[in-house]
Each structure stands twice: as structure tokens, then as C-alpha cells.
Amino acid sequence: MYDIFEQLCKKNNVTPYRVCKETGLTTSTISNWKAGRYTPKQDKLQKIADFFDVSIEYLINGKEKEESSGYYLDEETAKLAQEMFEDEDMRSLFDMKRNMPPERFQAHMDFMKNLYKQENGEDF
Known part of the structure; x- marks a missing residue:
């Protein structure tokens, strides 16, 4: 178990x-x-695991439980979900997409893409 701690120290410098x-x-x-x-007892292992942002399971045996790997299929999806959770405007856009007829939403998307291109000189 200590060897995993050492590896985490090296990995995180x-x-x-x-x-x-x-x-x-x-x-x-x-x-x-x-x-x-x-x-180390459970409470100390938890402090170390929290420091390295890993589970106690990982700290003990170097492996995560499959069900602990997260709700989302990949890290990018988890980040997007977290961003939408924290940003009210992102949630509003998502809700509009769900509740608006597709052609109407596409018109809004086209408008935003054109605006982006005008402001940044490149396609979105």
C-alpha cells in the first residue's frame, strides 16, 4: 500500500x-x-485519498472499483455535465434545445455561429 502512496507522490510531484x-x-x-x-486507519487513508483525488480503494490496491469509475462514460462528458450544472445559461440553452422545434433551434444556432465568426474571424 505504501508503494502506491509513493507512486502517487511521484506522479503528482x-x-x-x-x-x-x-x-x-x-x-x-x-x-x-x-x-x-x-x-493508516480509515480516516487517515481518506485524507490521503482526498489529497490525491483517488478513492481509498485505489490507495489500498491500486485499482478503482468499476462502479466507482463514475456515472459518465468518459471524463469529458463528466466535465460538460458539471459545467452545465454550475452555469445557469448552459442549462437554459440545454432546456431550449429540448423544448424548441428543431428547425427553430437550428436558426438560433446559425445566428450564434455567424455572430461568433464576425467577432472572431473564424468558424465555430
Whole structure:
């Protein structure tokens, strides 16, 4: 398990000391873990997992559960969904698309694309 921690440190270009400082863990916790004298409890594993933005499962065995891989098929879809969730205008556009006749929505899209081209000198 400590080897996965080391890999995450290398991958994220951080030292164990920095992980300790930012998570509130003690350096002795990490030292004892490295030496095999200690295995961090659930709460400490969660702090480390949160720091690296991974699951505890990944921290323990280097693998994510399939159902933990996320609701969306890929990262781009998840980012778009999050952006739409956070941006009221994006949600409004989505709702208009769903509720407007296709030809009417296409007219609005054509207008926005032309406006974009006028302002930026290139097609959208």
C-alpha cells in the first residue's frame, strides 16, 4: 500500500512531507507506514485519498472499483455535465434545445455561429 502512496507522490510531484503538511498527518505516521510498523486507519487513508483525488480503494490496491469509475462514460462528458450544472445559461440553452422545434433551434444556432465568426474571424 505504501508503494502506491509513493507512486502517487511521484506522479503528482509532491513529497510525503508536503502531503503531511496539507492533510494534517504527522511525518511519523508516514515514516512508520513506510517502515511497515503501521497501517493508516480509515480516516487517515481518506485524507490521503482526498489529497490525491483517488478513492481509498485505489490507495489500498491500486485499482478503482468499476462502479466507482463514475456515472459518465468518459471524463469529458463528466466535465460538460458539471459545467452545465454550475452555469445557469448552459442549462437554459440545454432546456431550449429540448423544448424548441428543431428547425427553430437550428436558426438560433446559425445566428450564434455567424455572430461568433464576425467577432472572431473564424468558424465555430
